[in-house]
Amino acid sequence: MRADNSQHIVEAARRRSEYTRSKAVQALRALDAAGEPVTFETVAKQAGVSRSWLYAQPDLRAEIEQLRAVQRRAPRSSVPARQRASDASLRRRLETANERIQRLTDENRQLRAHLAGALGEQRAARSHTSPRGAASMHEGVDIADPVQPQQPIREREQ
Structure with a gap:
């Protein structure tokens, strides 16, 4: 067998x-x-x-x-x-992005207010110490009394 x-x-x-x-x-x-x-x-x-x-x-x-x-x-x-990605995952990512946008918007608003205050203080300090009184600085150029002729900045510093 x-x-x-x-x-x-x-x-x-x-x-x-x-x-x-x-x-x-x-x-x-x-x-x-x-x-x-x-x-x-x-x-x-x-x-x-x-x-x-x-x-x-x-x-x-x-x-x-x-x-x-x-x-x-x-x-x-x-x-x-x-x-x-699931719908729930996409919703959570959107919520997170919106929260971040809101935080950045608030921070931007605070920084703008702080900058405006600092520039105001700087302008006030300059106007008190400026010999011409009404003169102010803007991007390196004096905006002064139109009656007085303006000199280049380098000549004034010497």
Whole structure:
């Protein structure tokens, strides 16, 4: 009587099935990560399996159909589905950006007020110490009494 070798055949079939499944899953992930269209045909071609085998695998079939539906709603998105931002994430980013804009607006307002005060103090100090009284400095040019001729700044400093 011959030895029963059927267990080896069953084990080989199970390993082949696992290998085929892993190739299909890898192809599915690679297509999604690359932003390529995920269809039964593209997955089958990339994995080297038949489309009918993919249709017969309920979990793979559901995932392919789900990704295909997402791609139809958002055509030609180069971002993989698992990396796309959720609505809640986008809302939180918008809230954070709005809060930062408000803080910067407040800081800008405070700095403008501080600058205006400092320039006012500087102008007041200059008008009290200026020999001409009404003269003020603006960007390195004296705006003085129109009756007196103006000299270049370098000549006045000497």
